[in-house]
Amino acid sequence: MADSTTKTEVVILGAGVIGLSIAHVLTTKFPNAYNVRIVARDMPGDLSSQAFASPWAGANWSPIGGFDERTHKRETATFNKLWDMIPTGLVLSLPSRIYYHTADGLDQLWYKDLVRDFRVMDASEVPAGAKGGVRFTTVSVSPEAYLPWLHSELSARGVQFVRRRVHSLGEAAALAGPRGILVNATGLGARSLVGVEDAAVFPIRGQTVIVHAPAITEFVSFPLDSPSPNGEATHMIPRPSPAGNVLLGGTFQPGNWDTSMDAATARGILARCAALAPVLASKETQVLGHNVGLRPARKGGPRVEVEWVDTPLQSELLPVPESSAAGRVMVVHAYGFGPAGYQNSWGAAEEVTDLIQANINAL
The missing domain is CATH 3.30.9.10 (D-Amino Acid Oxidase, subunit A, domain 2)
Structure with a gap:
């Protein structure tokens, strides 16, 4: 097994069903390649919190909208x-x-x-x-059983859960560190996360x-x-x-x-x-x-793509985190799934994992 110091740091921002599923697929396919931390204000056990969507979802597969090739691929993988x-x-x-x-x-x-x-x-x-x-x-x-199951599975694999409110992309990138990977699975939070500020959410x-x-x-x-x-x-x-x-x-x-x-x-x-x-x-x-x-939700559909960020990431709204160091961070965005988070979850996690693997050599 690889020593932990040789593993690539991965910070997943958000502990909803999308973030948890990404961590599960990443640690299943590459158990010795990554140190994975899930950083979020709300954790899978916070089943009464209205600050994130996963505890309240219908959590079944239901047809939503018309045909979209990427969505169909994600939902087929998830359904299976x-x-x-x-x-x-x-x-x-x-x-x-x-x-x-x-x-x-x-x-x-x-x-x-x-x-x-x-x-x-x-x-x-x-x-x-x-x-x-x-x-x-x-x-x-049932979200009240399914989310704790994901939490238990990930904890057994050594995934760390860190309860923390993150205000900016720069702060999150600093947590991942130079040559690290940040997965932005913040859902509605992507609208107010400084440095992302996605008004389409x-x-x-x-x-x-x-x-x-x-x-x-x-x-x-x-x-x-x-x-x-x-x-x-x-x-x-x-x-x-x-x-x-x-x-x-x-x-x-x-x-x-x-x-x-x-x-x-x-x-x-x-x-x-x-x-x-x-x-x-x-x-x-x-x-x-x-x-x-x-x-x-997000106008134009979910955002699942890679963005490269050079740290420290400057912002006039927030100071640069003291922990910031110069370097390049891969940011993989995965948010905006609207009412279809559960039914996209495993397919989206596969897509994010593929994006990480396709870009890992550029770190």
Whole structure:
């Protein structure tokens, strides 16, 4: 085994599902090549923190938007990885129904070969208000189990977790050091990280309700193709653990930074989901909690690319960190996945790892 002093320093800024997955892939493929530290204000165990998105996600695979080649590659890799993890109990194999306002072209949907058991519904299976629908089998995870699992896996591999609020790209680059690697997986933080200041980053507010409803065994989304003017988006996502728990949604509100629970919205979620699944109105359904999270989206799509930074990195807004030394740092940006962080996670981690390997000799 290589001595730790010969390893390249890697600092991953952000401990959400993207940052954790990158650390997992990097240490799996190259266990002796890198010293990996995850530096973040919020850690995987901070499951009640609204300051990052990962604890509040739907955390299933669901079709979002149209076809994009890079996204399709990331999501295919992620779906296959999660599918293979079903026997562990961390991932649930989930029958699904998606309804649309049109019946045209459903047999040619871009994701039909990505998921399992895809078929177009017969007209008799489609409820009032929709014109068509598809069935398939997807996957879901429970953030409250999945994030601690990633944390445990990485800790066992020697990945260090450092709780620290980082204000600037220069500060983060100084942590990586000359000839080091910095992975910027800050999500919404990329908007305010001095030296990045990506104005294309914006939140998509999501409010959901967690219930215990063992009778709900399918993922249902209705309708998928046209959110309402006030951002309502109706869906039900059963989770692998605790058994019988279901996430009911929800909202899709771009540009809304409000993290407070809105009672009227919660009542609307429960009413819309009960209309799709009347069993939810029974006394056996228990409301367990209300979630509000901000999905870290980006105009133009996720940013996954390499940027070279010469340190010390100057800024008129913040002083140069005392620990800064002259040198070159590879920065790999990986943020802006919006509502699709979990379903992009393993594929994005593979892409970041490939970028690091393709550029490592330039350090």
